Structure formats: structure tokens, C-alpha cells
Amino acid sequence: MHCVSPSYLWGMITNAEISDNFSLLSKLMDIHRENEFKAKAYASAAYAIDKLPIELSEVSPEKFATYKGIGNSAAEKIRELFQFGEIKRLKQLLEITPQGVMEMLSVKGIGPKKIAVIWHEMGIESLGELLYACEENRLVNVKGFGQKTQQTIREQIEFFFKHRDNYLYAELEDYARLLHDQLTTAFPEARIELTGAYRRKMETIEKLEWVATVPEEKLKAWLQETSVEVTESSAIMIGCKSREGVRLLFHLTEAASFGKKLFETSSSEAFLKAWGEVAAVADEAQLFEVRKMNYIPSFYREEWSTAPLPDFIETSSIKGIIHSHSNWSDGSNTIEEMAEACRKKGFEYLVISDHSKAAHYANGLQEDRIKAQHELIDSLNERWTDFKIFKSIECDILGEGQLDYSPQTLELFDLVIASVHSNLRMNEEKAMQRLLRAIENPFTTILGHLTGRLLLSRKGYAVDHERIIRACAENNVVLELNAHPRRLDIDWRYIKSALRQNVLISINPDAHAISGFDDIQYGVLVARKAGLTAQQNLSSFSLQEFEKYVRERKN
Numbered sequence: 270m271h272c273v274s275p276s277y278l279w280g281m282i283t284n285a286e287i288s289d290n291f292s293l294l295s296k297l298m299d300i301h302r303e304n305e306f307k308a309k310a311y312a313s314a315a316y317a318i319d320k321l322p323i324e325l326s327e328v329s330p331e332k333f334a335t336y337k338g339i340g341n342s343a344a345e346k347i348r349e350l351f352q353f354g355e356i357k358r359l360k361q362l363l364e365i366t367p368q369g370v371m372e373m374l375s376v377k378g379i380g381p382k383k384i385a386v387i388w389h390e391m392g393i394e395s396l397g398e399l400l401y402a403c404e405e406n407r408l409v410n411v412k413g414f415g416q417k418t419q420q421t422i423r424e425q426i427e428f429f430f431k432h433r434d435n436y437l438y439a440e441l442e443d444y445a446r447l448l449h450d451q452l453t454t455a456f457p458e459a460r461i462e463l464t465g466a467y468r469r470k471m472e473t474i475e476k477l478e479w480v481a482t483v484p485e486e487k488l489k490a491w492l493q494e495t496s497v498e499v500t501e502s503s504a505i506m507i508g509c510k511s512r513e514g515v516r517l518l519f520h521l522t523e524a525a526s527f528g529k530k531l532f533e534t535s536s537s538e539a540f541l542k543a544w545g546e547v548a549a550v551a552d553e554a555q556l557f558e559v560r561k562m563n564y565i566p567s568f569y570r571e572e573w574s575t576a577p578l579p580d581f582i583e584t585s586s587i588k589g590i591i592h593s594h595s596n597w598s599d600g601s602n603t604i605e606e607m608a609e610a611c612r613k614k615g616f617e618y619l620v621i622s623d624h625s626k627a628a629h630y631a632n633g634l635q636e637d638r639i640k641a642q643h644e645l646i647d648s649l650n651e652r653w654t655d656f657k658i659f660k661s662i663e664c665d666i667l668g669e670g671q672l673d674y675s676p677q678t679l680e681l682f683d684l685v686i687a688s689v690h691s692n693l694r695m696n697e698e699k700a701m702q703r704l705l706r707a708i709e710n711p712f713t714t715i716l717g718h719l720t721g722r723l724l725l726s727r728k729g730y731a732v733d734h735e736r737i738i739r740a741c742a743e744n745n746v747v748l749e750l751n752a753h754p755r756r757l758d759i760d761w762r763y764i765k766s767a768l769r770q771n772v773l774i775s776i777n778p779d780a781h782a783i784s785g786f787d788d789i790q791y792g793v794l795v796a797r798k799a800g801l802t803a804q805q806n807l808s809s810f811s812l813q814e815f816e817k818y819v820r821e822r823k824n
Contacts, residue, residue, distance in 0.1 A: 282354075284318050284325055287347060290356055291315035294346075296374060297362040299381035300388065307342070314343035320601065326351070369395030376429050377727060378421045383413060400426045421694070432725045434516065435473045439754035439791055444515065445477050452479065455491055459483045460527050464520065464534040470568040470794045472757045473724055476516035480531045482524050528553040535567040543573030568798050579800040582776075584793045586803035588811050589618035590786055592663065592686055592717065592749065592777035597642055598623035599631035601782040604642075604658065605649060610783040612656050617812040620659045621646065622686050625673035627665040634662065636678055643681065657812060659683040659819065663717060665690055670706025672713070679712040683819050686749065686777075688717030689730075697731040704732065708740045714822060715775055715807075716741060718751040718758040726755070734763045742770040745822065747807050752778045752792025753785075764799035775807035 292315035298308035317338025318325065325333065325347060333344035346356050363371075373384045373396060387393045391411070393402055403423035408414040414422075445467055452461050462468075465478030481488065485504050492499055492509055497517065501508040507519040522530040528550040533541060541547070550556055557564045563578055590611050594600035600607070604621055611619045623642070624633040634642065639662075646658045663686045665673040672679060672687060679685055687707045695703065707713055719737065722729025741748055748767055751758045756779070759767070764774060776792035778785050789808075796806070803809040810818060 282326060282351060284321055287325060287350060288315045288319040290350060290359060291318065291343065291346070294356060294359045294362070296381040297359070297366060300366065300370065300385050301362060302385055302389070310340055311343060313338050314340070318347075367394040369398070372396050372429075373399070376422070377425045378418065379425070386411065386413060396426050396429065400430075428728055432473075435475050435725055436515070437724055437754050438467070438470065438472055438474055438794070441467065441474055441477060441515065444513070448477070448511075448517075449479070451495075452481070456481075456483050456488075460524060462527075462531055464531055464567075465518070468535040468567045469537070469570065470798060472754075472761075472791075472795055476518050478518045478520065478534060480520045480522060480527060480534060482522060482527060483519075485521055488519060488521070525549060525551050527551055528555055532556055536570040537572070539572055540570040568794070569800065571798060580802050581797045582793055582801045582803050582806055582809065584790050586806070586809045587616070587776060587789050587793070589616050589620065589808055589815060590778060590780065590789075591620040591715070591775055591808045592622045592661075592751075593619060593780040593785070594623050594631075594663070595621055597621075597638065598628070598633055599781060604645060607780075607783060608649060608656070608658050610786065612653070614786060616786075617655070618657045618659060618815060620661045620684065622661040622663040624690075625662055625664045627667060627673045628663075628690055633665075633673075636674070639678065639681060655812075657816070659815075661686060663688050664713075666703055666707040668692055668703070670703040672707060672710055676712065682712075684714035684822070685712050686715045686717045687713040689721055693721050693727075693730055695730045697733065700730040700732050701736065704737060705740050708737070708744050708746050711744075713744070713746055715747040715749050715777075717749045717777075718756050718779070719748065720758055720760075722758050723755050724757065729758065734759075735766060738763065738767045738770055738772055741767070741772045747773045747775045750774050750776045750792050750796055752776050752788045752790075754788060754791040757791065757795050761795040761799040764796065764801060768799070768801070768805055773807050774801055774805060776801075777808060 291311045295308045295312035295315065298304065298311070317336060321336060330348050330351070333339055333347050334341050346358070350356050370384060370388050373379050373387065374381070376396065379387070387399060391402065391407070393399050400423060402408060403419050403426070406419070408419040408422065409416050445463060449461070449463055459482045461479055461481045461483070463478070464480050465476065466474045467477055485502060485507065489499055489502055489507055492507070496512050497509045499507060499509045505521050507521065509517045511517055520530050520534055526549045529547050532553050533547055536544070548556060548559065554564055565578065569578070593607055595604045595607055596602060597604070600623070607621070608619050624631040626633045626635050643660050646660055650658055660681070660683045662682050664679070666687050666689045667673060672685070687710070689703065704716070708716060720729030720732055721727070738748070740746070748759050750761070750764070767774060774796065776789055776796055778788040778792070780786050780788065807818070
């Protein structure tokens with residue numbers, strides 16, 4: 270989170286950016302031990318702004334304070350943000366906060382109040398110092414910490430250091446396309462292609478890479494003109510860092526060898542080792558033509574296989590939205606709004622899967638609200654003959670593996686997505702006991718986000734993937750590929766094993782707003798790496814096929 274650049278103009282600052290500013294202001298006030306009441310008020314404003322149904326840039330400034338959760342002080346700071354591109358008080362706090370203290374906000378398990386203790390009372394101003402303090406067992410006897418908290422902080426810092434230079438694919442997608450367009454515009458006579466992890470559609474990316482036929486000095490000069498810091502340069506490679514901090518790498522080659530370099534830089538080491546010598550060719554496709562092979566796309570060059578290429582799933586293969594939340598729990602939109610948006614996007618059905626009652630933090634559904642929601646869904650379904658809303662629930666898997674409702678309540682749903690949301694710090698034995706019991710529950714239709722991981726943020730609990738897959742096969746349970754770009758869980762590397770055992774995958778967006786529907790594209794990208802076909806994906810079933818599946822699964 271950061272201040273909005275002063276280059277922004279009125280109307281270009283989104284609610285999300287305003288919310289981020291207030292959230293950061295609240296946290297920094299807590300870290301600096303300023304007025305606690307004001308800090309809470311700004312945190313409330315951040316939450317309220319993020320949930321607003323209309324952009325504040327479209328609203329008269331006089332109306333800001335009329336919205337629930339936005340007081341006069343917050344309203345004044347919103348006007349300040351629109352006028353100057355920054356909140357003065359936030360800028361002041363950022364200027365007096367050490368960078369290492371700011372980095373602590375990126376580490377799970379360390380909230381602002383704990384950071385205040387670490388900084389003011391322990392004199393620690395960087396993550397490196399904090400990690401060392403954990404290794405020396407210095408946090409154990411500090412009030413509010415203890416052995417367990419110290420161990421968690423240590424593990425999270427180690428995880429942070431390991432991944433700090435990585436990005437989610439989705440985070441770099443627009444930036445990569447923009448920079449690529451700028452390059453091809455600047456050098457129209459050259460051949461330039463994105464390569465590396467981005468071209469292989471990896472879920473996380475360390476750097477953006479290109480293969481280019483632009484001469485070293487010419488490309489280096491252009492990069493420097495665009496304020497890109499060149500860190501290393503030679504006749505075959507230029508390494509640099511963008512103004513945004515993204516690492517860039519350019520592989521320079523002659524036109525006659527362009528295909529060879531593109532192939533080598535967009536295939537895994539294992540694939541290249543199995544391939545053997547790569548001939549110097551101008552076009553990548555020539556390599557396959559010489560060997561009389563079908564072209565293997567870069568996203569599928571992870572491991573060598575002589576099997577015929579599958580009919581890869583496409584985003585257009587998704588026929589319905591499974592796993593979505595409405596404002597009945599922690600979603601932003603009504604069920605009606607979600608359904609209408611689904612229809613407009615061409616989907617044939619929507620599966621509403623709000624949270625179960627144990628997820629009190631997400632306004633999970635008590636039994637009486639389930640009945641009311643189902644009555645609403647029935648009334649909405651009367652409108653359409655070519656579209657249907659299915660009654661589902663994302664049911665918490667409780668501590669011992671039991672589901673969050675009685676069998677009588679679970680029977681009311683068309684399908685049940687069983688997921689773990691609490692007590693995530695489990696060893697493998699505990700995680701497996703919990704998951705296997707849930708899989709064996711006859712009401713479980715889909716196992717949601719298998720490991721609970723958050724890419725680059727939370728490792729996820731350890732599981733024996735093969736044993737989970739076998740259990741799903743034995744109990745006719747579908748494995749979710751949660752398409753949120755920060756989850757992508759189940760990991761695509763295990764999908765082939767699931768397919769060999771005829772376990773269905775379901776690419777689901779876990780949408781908490783209409784915009785979340787678009788996340789299916791990221792699930793599709795990684796599913797293609799595993800060779801998933803539409804026939805093997807539940808959310809690719811047509812409405813008629815899906816109705817039949819649900820009916821037979823319940824009987």
C-alpha cells in the first residue's frame with residue numbers, strides 16, 4: 270500500500286485506492302501510537318469506502334460525509350486526496366517510518382500494535398533484525414508475543430524473504446503487455462517476443478523476459494530514456510529494473526536464431542534436457558517440423574511426454590460459475606446482480622456458495638437464513654428457462670473434520686463445497702485427518718482450495734496430495750481449482766494425477782463480486798499446464814449436464 274501518485278487527476282482515483290490510503294493511514298497511526306480513536310475511524314472509513322456501490326470520483330464532495338462509516342475528517346482527507354494526489358498526514362507518517370518497519374506490514378502475523386512494540390520497545394527497525402531476534406528467542410517473554418507467536422513470525426519472515434522479488438502472474442499481466450507494446454512500437458523493424466516464466470504461464474514470476482533482435486546499444490539507450498535502470502549489459506543480454514521495481518531481462522539474438530532462443534527461454538530445464546540439442550532456427554515452429562511433431566505450446570513444456578497433446582481447456586469452455594459469494598455473507602453484490610451479470614457474460618448457471626455459520630467473520634448463514642435465501646433463489650429461478658441459480662454453501666470443515674451443519678441442513682443444498690478456513694496452522698497428520706473425514710462425508714460435493722495457500726503470502730498447510738486424490742476418487746468428490754490468482758489451489762502440478770484417477774476438477778472463481786468472475790481465466794491458464802480438458806472440468810458442463818450431475822450425485 271502506498272500514497273497515490275500526485276500525477277493522478279480528479280476522477281482517476283478509484284475507491285480501492287482511496288481505501289488503501291485510509292487503511293495504511295490507520296495502521297501507521299497505530300504503529301506511531303497516535304490517537305487510537307482516530308485510527309479506528311480511518312480503518313472503518315477504509316472498509317466503508319471499499320464496499321461503496323458507487324465510485325467517490327462520481328460523487329459531489331459535499332456528499333462524502335453522508336455515507337455510513339465516512340466521517341467529516343475522512344471526507345476532508347478524501348477531498349485532499351482528489352485535489353493533491355496524496356493525504357498530507359499519511360505522507361508525513363511515511364516519511365518518518367523506517368522502510369524496514371514498513372516491510373513488517375507485509376508479514377502475516379505482525380499487526381500494527383505488535384509492530385509498535387517491536388519498534389518502540391525492542392528497538393528493531395528491519396525484518397533482518399527481527400528474524401535475528403527470533404533466532405535469539407527474544408520475543409518469548411515480550412508481552413503479547415510468546416513462543417508460538419515468535420515461531421509464526423520467524424516462519425513468515427523467512428517466507429517473505431524467499432518470495433519478496435516474486436509477483437503473481439495476474440499482477441504483471443497488464444504491465445507486461447503495456448511494456449511489450451511500447452517495445453514493438455519503438456522497434457517496429459525488430460522481432461520481439463515475451464518469454465520466460467510469463468510465456469510459460471507460471472503462477473508466480475520473478476522477472477519479465479523478452480527475446481529481441483534489437484542491437485545492445487540501441488535497446489540500452491531506449492531503456493535508459495524510459496527511466497529503466499540497466500544493471501548489466503552484453504551483446505547477448507541486458508538486465509535491468511523498471512521504475513516500478515520489476516526486474517527485466519532481454520535475451521539478444523540474431524534473426525536467424527530467434528526461434529532457438531525463444532524455445533530455450535520458454536521451456537523448463539527438464540523439458541530442454543529431454544529435447545536435447547536445439548537447432549538454430551528463425552521460427553520456433555521449425556524445431557517441431559523437423560522432428561515431425563505437433564507444436565507443443567510453451568505453457569506445456571514443463572515435462573517431456575510422447576503422448577498426444579490434449580484438447581486443452583479454454584476460458585470459453587467454462588459454462589457456469591461455481592463457487593460465488595453474495596451479500597448474504599461477505600460478497601459485494603446481491604444474488605440477483607450476480608445472476609444477471611452471469612447471464613450477460615453468457616454463462617448458463619450460477620452456483621451461490623455463501624459461507625456457513627462457523628465463518629461468523631464473513632456473516633456466515635445460520636439455518637433460518639438458509640431457508641430465506643433458498644426462497645429467494647426459487648423466486649429468481651422462475652424468471653428464466655435458459656439459466657439457473659443452484660443452491661450451494663461453502664461449508665467450513667471444522668476442527669475434527671466434521672462439516673458445519675447437520676445432515677438435515679446439508680440435505681437442503683444442491684451441492685456442498687467443503688473448505689478449511691480456520692486453524693490453518695496444522696501439521697500434515699492433523700490436516701489429513703481433517704480433510705479425509707470431510708471428503709468421506711456423503712454431502713461433500715467439492716473440496717475447496719485444498720491447502721489454503723495464498724501465493725507469496727501463506728504457504729498453506731502440508732497435505733499428502735496423492736492420498737487426498739485417492740480419497741476423492743473413492744468418494745466421488747470433485748477437486749476445486751480455485752481460480753483466484755492468489756490461490757490457484759489445487760496446485761496444477763497434481764492435476765495430472767487426479768485425471769489419471771478420473772477425479773473431476775472444477776475451475777471456480779471464488780467470486781466475492783461480479784468482477785471476480787473474470788478470475789476464471791487464471792484458473793484456465795494453470796489448468797492448461799496440466800493438460801486439463803473441458804470434459805474433465807465440472808464448470809464446463811452445460812446446464813443440462815450440470816443438472817444431471819447434481820441430481821445423480823444427490824441420489
